[in-house]
Amino acid sequence: MPAIRNQIRELRARREMTQQELADRVGVTRQTVIAMEQDKYSPSLETAFKVAIVLGVPLDQCFQYDPRGKR
Amino acid sequence: MAPSLSYREKTLYASLAAELLVYGPYFFLHQQNSVNKVAGMIVAIIVLQIILQLVIAAFSRNRITDERDRLIELRGYRAGYLVIASLMVIGLGMLWFHAAVGHLRLESRMVGLHFLSVFFGMLVIADITKTATQIVAYRRAL
Numbered sequence: 777m778p779a780i781r782n783q784i785r786e787l788r789a790r791r792e793m794t795q796q797e798l799a800d801r802v803g804v805t806r807q808t809v810i811a812m813e814q815d816k817y818s819p820s821l822e823t824a825f826k827v828a829i830v831l832g833v834p835l836d837q838c839f840q841y842d843p844r845g846k847r
Numbered sequence: 848m849a850p851s852l853s854y855r856e857k858t859l860y861a862s863l864a865a866e867l868l869v870y871g872p873y874f875f876l877h878q879q880n881s882v883n884k885v886a887g888m889i890v891a892i893i894v895l896q897i898i899l900q901l902v903i904a905a906f907s908r909n910r911i912t913d914e915r916d917r918l919i920e921l922r923g924y925r926a927g928y929l930v931i932a933s934l935m936v937i938g939l940g941m942l943w944f945h946a947a948v949g950h951l952r953l954e955s956r957m958v959g960l961h962f963l964s965v966f967f968g969m970l971v972i973a974d975i976t977k978t979a980t981q982i983v984a985y986r987r988a989l
Contacts, residue, residue: 803911803913804911804913804914804915805853805854805855805909805911805912805913805915805916806851806853806909807851807853807856807915807985807988808913808914808915810988811915811988814988816987816988817915817988819914819915820914823913823914
């Protein structure tokens with residue numbers, strides 16, 4: 777289990793937003809959105825805030841930290 | 848959804864192809880190397896890289912790079928650095944060993960070319976390692 781998990785896929789689906797749309801609005805590539813949704817990439821704090829703002833939720837609703845998780 | 852290749856990934860595959868295409872024949876086919884061949888190879892790799900990058904840029908709609916691209920780039924440079932540092936240590940060690948046991952008998956006019964070839968080979972291996980590491984990082988999603 778990764779140390780930082782996220783709900784990007786669920787929140788994005790709820791807003792009927794494509795990966796490309798989210799990527800364009802956050803300023804990253806679609807491949808980065810895919811990597812984040814698969815919990816394979818933990819974004820910087822700045823990108824994490826941008827994702828949360830675009831998805832319209834507080835940061836801790838979008839990203840969760842598990843201290844027992846694998847870094 | 849399956850991730851398609853990003854602009855950076857396409858350029859990396861093109862770089863790797865160009866490196867293998869130009870460096871491969873140089874190191875595996877030519878028995879007698881020369882300064883002219885090294886210079887010709889450097890020019891060839893630069894020209895080929897420019898052409899490939901222009902073609903990829905022309906056919907890529909989205910050319911942005913982000914923090915993940917920069918992180919992967921750094922990983923590639925770190926791997927390349929470790930390889931070249933290791934090769935330098937091994938190469939100097941072997942040079943010292945062969946000189947110590949008296950195996951090193953190079954004609955004086957060939958010494959420069961010999962060293963140029965060895966150090967250029969180290970640079971090429973490090974460069975290919977850098978590119979391959981970046982491709983692997985992209986394929987593993989990081």
